[in-house]
Amino acid sequence: MHESSHTETPYTALGFYHKISQLRADTWNALKRDLGQLVRLDDEGRARNLVKAIDVKMTRLEIIEDYHAFPSKEDFRHLWSLFDREEYVLLEKVVKRLVRALISESYRRRHVDLSETDAGAEDLETLDALAQLRHGHPASNSSAQPYFELLIVDNLSAQEEEVVREAFHSLRRPEDRFVYDVVTVRSFEDALIAVLVNPNIQACLIRYEFPYKSKYNLSALRNYLEGLSEKELEYQTEAERSILLSSMIHELRPEIDQFLVTSGDVEATASRDIRHFNRIFYRETDYIEQHHTILRAIDSRYRTPFFDALREYSKKPTGVFHAMPISRGKSVTRSHWAGHMIDFYGINIFLAETSATSGGLDSLLQPYGPIKKAQEYAARAFGARQSFFVTNGTSTANKIVVQALVKPRDIVLIDRDCHKSHHYGMVLAGAHVSYLDSYPLNDYSMYGAVPLREIKETLLAYKRAGELHRVKMLLLTNCTFDGVVYNVRRVMEECLAIKPDLVFLWDEAWFAFATFNPTYRPRTAMHAARTLCDRYRSEAYREEYAAWKEAFDALDPDDDATWLEQRLLPDPDTVRIRTYATHSTHKTLTSLRQGSMIHVYDQEFRQRVEAPFHEAYMTHTSTSPNYQILASLDVGRMQAEMEGFELVHAQVEAALSLREQLYTHPLLQKYFRVLKNSDMVPSEYRESGVESYYDPVTGWNQMEEAWARDEFVVDPTRVTIAIGNTGVDGDAFKNEYLMNKYGIQINKTSRNTVLFMTNIGTTRGSIAYLLDVLIKLAKEFEYRWEESSRPERKIIEHRVHSLTRELPPLPDFSRFHAAFRQCSETPEGDIRRAYFLSYDEENTEYLRFDNGELQAEMRAGRDVVSASFVIPYPPGFPVLVPGQVISEEILHFLQALDVKEIHGYRPELGLIVFTEEALAAPPET
Numbered sequence: 001m002h003e004s005s006h007t008e009t010p011y012t013a014l015g016f017y018h019k020i021s022q023l024r025a026d027t028w029n030a031l032k033r034d035l036g037q038l039v040r041l042d043d044e045g046r047a048r049n050l051v052k053a054i055d056v057k058m059t060r061l062e063i064i065e066d067y068h069a070f071p072s073k074e075d076f077r078h079l080w081s082l083f084d085r086e087e088y089v090l091l092e093k094v095v096k097r098l099v100r101a102l103i104s105e106s107y108r109r110r111h112v113d114l115s116e117t118d119a120g121a122e123d124l125e126t127l128d129a130l131a132q133l134r135h136g137h138p139a140s141n142s143s144a145q146p147y148f149e150l151l152i153v154d155n156l157s158a159q160e161e162e163v164v165r166e167a168f169h170s171l172r173r174p175e176d177r178f179v180y181d182v183v184t185v186r187s188f189e190d191a192l193i194a195v196l197v198n199p200n201i202q203a204c205l206i207r208y209e210f211p212y213k214s215k216y217n218l219s220a221l222r223n224y225l226e227g228l229s230e231k232e233l234e235y236q237t238e239a240e241r242s243i244l245l246s247s248m249i250h251e252l253r254p255e256i257d258q259f260l261v262t263s264g265d266v267e268a269t270a271s272r273d274i275r276h277f278n279r280i281f282y283r284e285t286d287y288i289e290q291h292h293t294i295l296r297a298i299d300s301r302y303r304t305p306f307f308d309a310l311r312e313y314s315k316k317p318t319g320v321f322h323a324m325p326i327s328r329g330k331s332v333t334r335s336h337w338a339g340h341m342i343d344f345y346g347i348n349i350f351l352a353e354t355s356a357t358s359g360g361l362d363s364l365l366q367p368y369g370p371i372k373k374a375q376e377y378a379a380r381a382f383g384a385r386q387s388f389f390v391t392n393g394t395s396t397a398n399k400i401v402v403q404a405l406v407k408p409r410d411i412v413l414i415d416r417d418c419h420k421s422h423h424y425g426m427v428l429a430g431a432h433v434s435y436l437d438s439y440p441l442n443d444y445s446m447y448g449a450v451p452l453r454e455i456k457e458t459l460l461a462y463k464r465a466g467e468l469h470r471v472k473m474l475l476l477t478n479c480t481f482d483g484v485v486y487n488v489r490r491v492m493e494e495c496l497a498i499k500p501d502l503v504f505l506w507d508e509a510w511f512a513f514a515t516f517n518p519t520y521r522p523r524t525a526m527h528a529a530r531t532l533c534d535r536y537r538s539e540a541y542r543e544e545y546a547a548w549k550e551a552f553d554a555l556d557p558d559d560d561a562t563w564l565e566q567r568l569l570p571d572p573d574t575v576r577i578r579t580y581a582t583h584s585t586h587k588t589l590t591s592l593r594q595g596s597m598i599h600v601y602d603q604e605f606r607q608r609v610e611a612p613f614h615e616a617y618m619t620h621t622s623t624s625p626n627y628q629i630l631a632s633l634d635v636g637r638m639q640a641e642m643e644g645f646e647l648v649h650a651q652v653e654a655a656l657s658l659r660e661q662l663y664t665h666p667l668l669q670k671y672f673r674v675l676k677n678s679d680m681v682p683s684e685y686r687e688s689g690v691e692s693y694y695d696p697v698t699g700w701n702q703m704e705e706a707w708a709r710d711e712f713v714v715d716p717t718r719v720t721i722a723i724g725n726t727g728v729d730g731d732a733f734k735n736e737y738l739m740n741k742y743g744i745q746i747n748k749t750s751r752n753t754v755l756f757m758t759n760i761g762t763t764r765g766s767i768a769y770l771l772d773v774l775i776k777l778a779k780e781f782e783y784r785w786e787e788s789s790r791p792e793r794k795i796i797e798h799r800v801h802s803l804t805r806e807l808p809p810l811p812d813f814s815r816f817h818a819a820f821r822q823c824s825e826t827p828e829g830d831i832r833r834a835y836f837l838s839y840d841e842e843n844t845e846y847l848r849f850d851n852g853e854l855q856a857e858m859r860a861g862r863d864v865v866s867a868s869f870v871i872p873y874p875p876g877f878p879v880l881v882p883g884q885v886i887s888e889e890i891l892h893f894l895q896a897l898d899v900k901e902i903h904g905y906r907p908e909l910g911l912i913v914f915t916e917e918a919l920a921a922p923p924e925t
Helices: 017-039 044-065 073-084 088-104 119-135 158-169 188-197 230-234 238-252 266-270 287-302 305-315 327-333 339-345 370-382 393-405 420-429 452-464 488-498 512-516 525-537 539-553 560-565 605-620 627-664 666-671 703-709 730-742 764-787 790-804 831-837 853-859 888-896 916-920
Strands: 147-153 179-185 201-207 257-262 279-282 386-390 411-415 432-436 471-477 484-486 503-507 578-583 596-602 712-714 718-722 753-757 844-847 871-873 901-903 910-914
Touching: 017 044, 017 088, 017 627, 044 073, 073 088, 073 158, 147 188, 158 179, 158 287, 179 188, 179 201, 188 201, 188 238, 201 238, 201 287, 238 257, 257 287, 279 287, 287 627, 305 370, 305 627, 327 339, 370 386, 370 512, 370 596, 370 627, 386 393, 393 420, 393 471, 393 503, 393 578, 393 596, 393 605, 411 420, 411 452, 420 831, 432 452, 452 471, 452 488, 452 560, 471 488, 488 503, 488 525, 503 525, 512 627, 525 539, 525 578, 525 596, 596 605, 627 666, 627 718, 627 764, 666 764, 730 753, 730 764, 764 790, 844 853, 853 888, 853 910, 910 916
Parallel strands: 147 179, 147 201, 201 257, 257 279, 411 432, 411 471, 471 503, 503 578
Antiparallel strands: 386 596, 484 712, 578 596, 718 753, 844 910, 871 901
16 A cells, blocks of 8 residues: 555545445545646645645545455556656546546446556547446446456465456456456455445455455444454464355355355365355366356356346247237237337337247246246345245235235234235235234324334233234334334344244335345345344254243243343244245336235245145236236346345435435525434334434444344435425425426325435436425525515414424324124234125214214214224325224324325215114124
8 A cells, every 4th residue: 555644534444334435436536626736736835735635535545446446456556656756647647537437337348557548548438438428327238248346355465466367367258248357355354345345246256364454444344343353363264264254245245156265175174164155166276167167156146037038039930829919019010000109118028028928938827937937036136935026016915925824813913004905915814903003203293113012012912811822923014114124133033932933024115125235134024034043043042042041930921021121032942934025126126117026934834835825826916917027027136136235335325415415404404304313213212322323523334333233223215304394294395396396206295294215226416406406495495484474474484383393193003893803802803894894885874073973973982983994195004994993083183184185084974984783783703
C-alpha cells in the first residue's frame, strides 16, 4: 500500500459498508473532478490543498479496490507512480479512462490497460459510456460472455499474485461461456470483507496457509467475527482454518462456489466436514483443471431449464391443431386489425405461447422435465427442501399450503392483520381460527407484529384447556407491508418448546429478496428452519438442552409465568421442523405479475404432506398455467443466485440514501418525518436499544446489532413517512400530489403516513427524482402557509391537528360469538360456519351505525355479530370477520375512518349482521 500521510479517514475501516458501492463511485468521480481542477489551476496554495485531497481520495480508493479485480493492484501502483512523480496531466487522463471503464463496465468485456494512453483506447470506453447514458444500463448484448471474479485466498507476494493472475488469464478461450478475472487477498478477514464489498465475486479458491488478521481495521466485520480471535486461529491447522473460512463465506453469501487447494493430506482433508466446498484440489493440480471446474460450477447456477426449453420450443416449426389461436402468433399475424399487438410485444412472446406439455416442455401439475429441474434450482437458491412455482399469485400459494396442512376443526393461530387471502383460506379449509393481535402504532394508524409473549400465552391457554393437540399451525406475516420483521428463529424455537410438532406458515410475500443479503437472511423462514434443524441434531445442543431443562424444572413448570419469563428450548427428541414460506417473487425479485413460489422445509413432508399438498396444488392451480410467468420465475431465480447479492445491496443503499436526506434536510424534516426503528418498534421489543440505524457521525453502523438481537426490526428499504404536518391525509397525498402531479406510484398509505418502497430496480436517479418532488411539495406547503389568510391558516391547523392528534386507537380483535365457538376456555371460532350461514338471507339483516341504530342495539344488551368480512382500504385487512362480535372500539374506529373504500360495508344500508334467531340456532355437528 502506498505510504500516504493522509491515511486517517473514517472510511479506512469500511464502516460505511452499507453504502460502499455509492462511496466507491462517488469517490472516483470526486477524484476525477479534483484532478481536472488541479491541472488547470495557477494558484499554488489551492493546488497544494487539492494535492492533499487527491492523496486522501486515492488512499481511500486503494483500500476499496484491494477487493476488486479492476482496477488491479498493478493498476493502482501505476496511479501512485504518476502521483508521486507529479505527472498530474497524465494521471487525470488515466483516471478519466478508468472512471469511464467503471461506468460503462467495459472491463467486463475486454482488458483495460491503463498504461495505454492512445485516443483509440479511450474511444472504446467513451462509446460504452455513451451507450450507458442513452440506454440507461451498461452497454451489453445478450450474446456477450457474462463476467465474474474469482477470489483467491492465499498469503502471496505481489509478484506471486501477478503470476497466479496471469496463469488464469492465459486459460481464457473465446468459446468459454463466461469470462472472469482474479482478486487475491492475503488473510481470513480480508476474504470476508471481499465477499461483502465485491458482488462480482462468484467463486472462491482457498489456497494453502494464510493469516487471520487484515492490515486494515475492519470494523464492518465485528458482528460476523463475534466469538473468533486471532489467538484461537493460531492453533488451528491449515484445513481447520480453511473450513471455518468456508463456512463463514457460506453464511455471508451461500451462492458462492468454493474450492479448497491443500498442500497436505488431501484424502484426510476430504474426510472432514467440507460440505461448503464444491471440490478439493491438491496443490499440484493443473490450473486448467481448476479453470474448467470453476466454469462448470458457475454454469450450474446460470442455467434456466424451463426458460431454455421454452426458447427452443419457440424455434420449432409446429402445426397447432388444438386450443389457443394465439399460439405461434397465428391469430394476430394474419389479422388486419390486431397487428399492433405484435408491434408492441414482439413476436417471441407469441412463438412461446402454447399449452403443450411435450416437445421439450413440461407440465406444472405433474412436472418431470425442465419445470421439475427449475423448481429444484429454486429450492437450492432459497435454502428450501422443496420449492413449487405458482402462476396466480401468493394469495393462491397461501391457500394451497393451508388446504394441504389443515383439516376442518384444526386450530390455526393467525395474526389478525394478515393478508385477506389467509382469512378466506381459513374459510375454505374449515379451520377454527384463533386470532392474534399485533402491537398497535396508534400514532400512525398501523399495526406492527404479534409479540412472542402473546403467542406463548395463547399456546399455554390451549395446553391448560387440554386442546393443544388441536393446534396445527401458526401463521404470521414476515415482513409486514410496513416492513416489521420477526425474529423468526426465536419465535419458532420457543413455540416448539411448547408444541414440538407445530407447523409454521410464514407469509413472506414482501420478503423474497431477503435471502440474498447476509443481514436479512437469518430472519427468513427457510434459513431459520435449516439452522434449527442442524442445531437440534448436534450433541452440543443436547448438552445445552439438558442444562436448560434442569434449571427450568427447578422453577415451577406448572406456572405459566415460568414459561413466559424464560427463553424456552425444545426437546431434541420430540421436536420436528415443519416450516413453509410463500413468496410473491414478482413483488421483490424479477418475475412477471402473479409469479410466486412456495418453499418447504418440513421433516414430515414426504411421509405425511406430499399427497395432500399435491391435491391442494391441483385444486388451486390452473390446468393452463402461463408459461411466460413460469419462464420469468426461472430467470428470476437465476438472476437472484448470480447477482441477487449485488442488486439487494444496491436496493438497501438507495433506501439508506433516501432516509439520510430525509433525516437531515431541514425543509423536508418540517413536513415529512421518516419513521425510525424506535417509531415502529416499541422499546420492550428492542433488546439492543438501537433507536435508529443511522448516526450523523458514524453512519449506518447499528443495523446489524439490531437485526441480530431484537424481537422485531424494521426493513430500511420500506420508508414510511409521517405526513400529518402537511395537513393532507395519506389517500389524498398519494393520488392528488404524488400520482396526478408527478407520476409517482405508491400503494400503501395510512391516515397520516405514506410508504415508499425501494426494490432491486430502484436507481439512484429514482431516489433523486423522489427527493426533488418532496422538496417541491415541501416548498408548496410553505408557500400555502405564507400566503394563507388567518381563517385559512385555522383550517390548515385543524387538519394538521386532526392528522397528528385525533387518531382513534386501533381496535384489538374482540371475540367470536358463542354460536361459533366449541370451547369457552379458548378463543378460536368456526369462521367457515359463520361465513356460509350468511348465505341465507333470512339469517342476516343490515344495521346502520352512522345514525346510532347499531349502537342502540348494543346498549340494549344485544351481541351484534358481523356476517361478513369488513375490510377498509387502508389499512387493507379485516376489521371484522364473519362470526365476530362488534365492539365499541371497532365502531369508533370505523366512524373515524375517512377512506372511501370499505369492502363489506354499504353506507346506504349499514353493516350486515346476523339476526338473533340465526345465532340461537344449534350449531352444526
